[in-house]
Amino acid sequence: MIMKRTYYLFNPGRLSRKDNTLKFTPVDEEGREGQVRYIPIETVDNLFVYGSLDANSALYNFLGKNQVAVHFFDYYEHYTGSFMPKEYLLSGRMQIAQMKYHIRKEKRMNIARSFIQGAAFNMLKNLTTETKKPAFLPVWVAWTTRRCLGQA
Numbered sequence: 001m002i003m004k005r006t007y008y009l010f011n012p013g014r015l016s017r018k019d020n021t022l023k024f025t026p027v028d029e030e031g032r033e034g035q036v037r038y039i040p041i042e043t044v045d046n047l048f049v050y051g052s053l054d055a056n057s058a059l060y061n062f063l064g065k066n067q068v069a070v071h072f073f074d075y076y077e078h079y080t081g082s083f084m085p086k087e088y089l090l091s092g093r094m095q096i097a098q099m100k101y102h103i104r105k106e107k108r109m110n111i112a113r114s115f116i117q118g119a120a121f122n123m124l125k126n127l128t129t130e131t132k133k134p135a136f137l138p139v140w141v142a143w144t145t146r147r148c149l150g151q152a
Helices: 057-065 092-103 105-129 137-149
Strands: 005-009 013-018 021-026 037-040 044-049 069-073 079-083
Touching: 013 057, 057 079, 092 105, 105 137
Parallel strands: 005 044, 044 069
Antiparallel strands: 013 021, 021 037, 069 079
């Protein structure tokens, strides 16, 4: 299985589809094209675009069909927006499954407990890696871990 990864495009250029591959052609300020780079679509999870990018709707259709998200940033590296592919499980089956969990209190509570446990775990991790620790912190962390996360 091919591992998908994130690609960062810092140079301005043109992104297009070439067969079943992405073709990135860097373009400088004078409009001269640089060396073309090919990126196999099956290796792409996300594209983060920091430079100016020329693309067309056919490319975005191709990216959407291959579940590739594209995130855009301006000159100052501020996030400006994203192209997100259509969710794979957008059918009614997913909504029905979610509704089954919602109407049964014990299933809903298990999900809520998981959220709380995850939040508590992350907070405790942050507290234990803090450099300036008050004297009571180790005792409090141990008590909270046992109480909230059910661990020793």
